Amino acid sequence: MAKIGIMSFAHLHGDAYASCVLANPDAELTAVWDDDVQRGQDAAQRYGTTFIEDMDEFLKQGLDGVIITSENMKHRHMVEKAAEAGLWILCEKPLAPGVEDAQAMVDTCKKAGVGLGIPYPCRHVPALKEVKGQIDSGALGKIFAVACTNNGQYPGGWFGDEALSGGGATMDHTVHVADLLRWYTGKEFTKVYCENGNVLRPGLGTDDLGVMHMEMEGGIAISHIASWSRCDSFPTWGDVTLEIVAENGVIEVDAFNQKVDVYNDDDVKAQWVGWGMDPNGGIVADFVASIAEKRDPIATGIDGVKSVAVTVAAYESARSGQMVDV
Amino acid sequence: MNIGIIGCGVMGELHAQLAAECGHRIVACADTSRSKAKQLAKTYKDHGAEAVKDGMNVAGQPEVEVVVINTPTPTHGEFIKAAAENGKHIFCEKPLGRTAAECEEAVQAAKNAGVKLFVGHVVRYFHEFETIKGLVEAGKAGEPGFVKTYRGGMAPQGEGGWFRDVAQSGGVVFDCSIHDLDWIRYAFGEVERVFCQTVHETKPDVIDYAMVTLRLKNGMIGQVIGTWAHPSGFRVKAEVCGSRGVLQFDSAQTAVETHMRKTARGDDPSVIVPGSPVDKSPYLLEWEDFTKWLNGEGEPRVTPEDAVSAVRIAEAALKSAETGAPVTL
Known part of the structure; x- marks a missing residue:
C-alpha cells in the first residue's frame, strides 16, 4: 500500500488526483499539506485525511510519494524538499516555468535517487494511445506535418498572475x-x-492566446494553438486536437470528443457530458506502480524539461519576433 | 452582355452557366483543349457560342464585351492586359496572379483602359461566412481576438496537373487558402505580418499542406490552414473567438451529404466546387454583384485592390515558408 501525500491544492488537478488516490486499491491518501491553511484543511476534510501545517513535519509522515499541485513558481522548492526526504514525486506540469529550474529539479531527484514524473494525461487517453499505436505500426509512413490545438476555458485565479504561473495560455497549454x-x-x-x-480577455495580466509554429528533428512542421479562448458558456472545458499529415494519409484526432450533447432547461447552457476514460486514474496508477517498481513514472522529469523548453522558446520568440532555437 | 469564356474547365463551365443565369450571352469559348472548348460552345449554341483555340483571340473578338478568365494562374496577367487593351470588362478567377507585381500591372492596365476588373473571391458571398461576419459585427463574440479557418481536401488536378505545380499555381496557399486570407482581411482588417510553414511532397501522391499565422494591424491573431493533403473530400471550418463568445462553423455538419462513387459524367471528381443548400449559390450572388457593377449600379464587394492585397499576403506566406522568418507587409 503506497502512502501518498498531496502538497498544495492551488491547482485544480489536486482534487482530481486526490479522488484517484482514494479510488486506487494500492494507495492511500496519508496526509495533505498546503501553504494556504484553510484550503489545506478543507481538502483534508473533503478526502478524510490529515492536514499538516508544517512542511517538514508533513514530509516525516512515513510517506512513499507526494503529488505536487501548487502554483507553477513554487514547484521547485517543493520538489527539492520532497527529494531530500527521499520521496517519489509526481509534479504538476509545467515542471517549472524555466528550463534551468526544471533541469535542476531533475538533477536533484536523480542525486536523491527518487523517481520524478509529470502527470501528462494525454499519455493515458485511450484515443491518443490508439494514435500512438497507428504511428508505431508504420501504416502512416513518414509524418510531414501536425496541426494541433489545446484550447481551454480561462482557469482563473493565479493562472493569470505571471509571478505565480510564469506565463499565460502559452505556458498552460503548450506542454501537453x-x-x-x-x-x-x-x-x-x-x-x-x-x-x-x-x-481575448481584456485586462488579463498575461497572454491568453499563443499561436505557434515549430519544427521537430527531421523537419516535421508543427502548428499549435494554445488558448484560453473557450468562453464561459462553451459546452465543454476545451480540447486537444491534432491533424497528422503523413505519407500514406491523414489522421484527425479530437482526443476528448467522446460525449453526449445535453440540452436541459434547468442548465443555463448546452453541455457535453463526456463518456471517455478519465486519464487521471491512469496517471495515479502509474505513479503508484512506479514507487513499487522503483522507476520513474511514464512521463519523466526529462520529458518535463523538454516540453518546458518548447514553452520557454515560444515566449522568447514572442519577445524577439523571430523563430528561435529550442 | 456578350461573354467570352477563356478556360473551359470546371470553373469555366460554372461561370458560363452563372453568366447565362444573369442574362448574359456566351458568345465565345476558348480552351487549349479543343474538345473542352467545343463542348462548352455546344452548350451555348443558342447564344451563338463559338469554340476558339486561343484565349487571346477571345480578348480581341469585337462582339465580346466581357471576358471571363479561368486559366492557370500565371496566364491571368496576359489575358487581362489583352482584354483591357481591347476595352473588355473582365471577370478573373482567383488568385488574380502568381505575384503581386503581376497583379499590380494587370490592375493598372484595367484602370488605364477604363474597364471593370472583378476577381472571384467567392467566399465573401458564402452565406456561412457572411453570417459569421454579421455575428461578429453584432458583437456576438464580444471583442474578437482570434480567427481561425481551415479549407481543403484532396489536391485538384487541372489541365496537365497545373494545380499541383507550385511554380504555376502557388500551391494550396495561393489557390485555396487565398480565399481565407482575403476573407479575414475583409472581415477583420489589414494584416501586419505573416508566418507560414508548408509541406510539398510528390510521393506517393501530391501532398500540399500549409499552416499560416497572421498578426493583424488591430492586434488580432489569425490562423489559416490549407490542405491538399487529404486522400479525398473537401472541408471548410471557421472559428472566431473573442472576449464574450466563440463562433464556429464546420462544413462536415451539413444539411445535405451525398456520397458518390463517381460524378454524373462517370469520372472521379478532380476539382471540387463546394455546394451550398441555398436558393442562390454564392457563385450566383457573385455574378449578380458583378453584373450590377457592369450595369453601373454601385460598387462590387470585391475590388481589384482587394485581390492584389490577397496575393500580397499569400506571397508573404510563401516567402516566410521559404525563409523560416516572419514577413512584415
Whole structure:
C-alpha cells in the first residue's frame, strides 16, 4: 500500500488526483499539506485525511510519494524538499516555468535517487494511445506535418498572475501537445515561432492566446494553438486536437470528443457530458506502480524539461519576433 | 452582355452557366483543349457560342464585351492586359496572379483602359461566412481576438496537373487558402505580418499542406490552414473567438451529404466546387454583384485592390515558408 501525500491544492488537478488516490486499491491518501491553511484543511476534510501545517513535519509522515499541485513558481522548492526526504514525486506540469529550474529539479531527484514524473494525461487517453499505436505500426509512413490545438476555458485565479504561473495560455497549454508529439515521433523540437498576447480577455495580466509554429528533428512542421479562448458558456472545458499529415494519409484526432450533447432547461447552457476514460486514474496508477517498481513514472522529469523548453522558446520568440532555437 | 469564356474547365463551365443565369450571352469559348472548348460552345449554341483555340483571340473578338478568365494562374496577367487593351470588362478567377507585381500591372492596365476588373473571391458571398461576419459585427463574440479557418481536401488536378505545380499555381496557399486570407482581411482588417510553414511532397501522391499565422494591424491573431493533403473530400471550418463568445462553423455538419462513387459524367471528381443548400449559390450572388457593377449600379464587394492585397499576403506566406522568418507587409 503506497502512502501518498498531496502538497498544495492551488491547482485544480489536486482534487482530481486526490479522488484517484482514494479510488486506487494500492494507495492511500496519508496526509495533505498546503501553504494556504484553510484550503489545506478543507481538502483534508473533503478526502478524510490529515492536514499538516508544517512542511517538514508533513514530509516525516512515513510517506512513499507526494503529488505536487501548487502554483507553477513554487514547484521547485517543493520538489527539492520532497527529494531530500527521499520521496517519489509526481509534479504538476509545467515542471517549472524555466528550463534551468526544471533541469535542476531533475538533477536533484536523480542525486536523491527518487523517481520524478509529470502527470501528462494525454499519455493515458485511450484515443491518443490508439494514435500512438497507428504511428508505431508504420501504416502512416513518414509524418510531414501536425496541426494541433489545446484550447481551454480561462482557469482563473493565479493562472493569470505571471509571478505565480510564469506565463499565460502559452505556458498552460503548450506542454501537453509538446510532450505528446515527442512521445509520438521520438524526435525533439528544434525551433519555435510564436505570436501571442492578451487578445481575448481584456485586462488579463498575461497572454491568453499563443499561436505557434515549430519544427521537430527531421523537419516535421508543427502548428499549435494554445488558448484560453473557450468562453464561459462553451459546452465543454476545451480540447486537444491534432491533424497528422503523413505519407500514406491523414489522421484527425479530437482526443476528448467522446460525449453526449445535453440540452436541459434547468442548465443555463448546452453541455457535453463526456463518456471517455478519465486519464487521471491512469496517471495515479502509474505513479503508484512506479514507487513499487522503483522507476520513474511514464512521463519523466526529462520529458518535463523538454516540453518546458518548447514553452520557454515560444515566449522568447514572442519577445524577439523571430523563430528561435529550442 | 456578350461573354467570352477563356478556360473551359470546371470553373469555366460554372461561370458560363452563372453568366447565362444573369442574362448574359456566351458568345465565345476558348480552351487549349479543343474538345473542352467545343463542348462548352455546344452548350451555348443558342447564344451563338463559338469554340476558339486561343484565349487571346477571345480578348480581341469585337462582339465580346466581357471576358471571363479561368486559366492557370500565371496566364491571368496576359489575358487581362489583352482584354483591357481591347476595352473588355473582365471577370478573373482567383488568385488574380502568381505575384503581386503581376497583379499590380494587370490592375493598372484595367484602370488605364477604363474597364471593370472583378476577381472571384467567392467566399465573401458564402452565406456561412457572411453570417459569421454579421455575428461578429453584432458583437456576438464580444471583442474578437482570434480567427481561425481551415479549407481543403484532396489536391485538384487541372489541365496537365497545373494545380499541383507550385511554380504555376502557388500551391494550396495561393489557390485555396487565398480565399481565407482575403476573407479575414475583409472581415477583420489589414494584416501586419505573416508566418507560414508548408509541406510539398510528390510521393506517393501530391501532398500540399500549409499552416499560416497572421498578426493583424488591430492586434488580432489569425490562423489559416490549407490542405491538399487529404486522400479525398473537401472541408471548410471557421472559428472566431473573442472576449464574450466563440463562433464556429464546420462544413462536415451539413444539411445535405451525398456520397458518390463517381460524378454524373462517370469520372472521379478532380476539382471540387463546394455546394451550398441555398436558393442562390454564392457563385450566383457573385455574378449578380458583378453584373450590377457592369450595369453601373454601385460598387462590387470585391475590388481589384482587394485581390492584389490577397496575393500580397499569400506571397508573404510563401516567402516566410521559404525563409523560416516572419514577413512584415
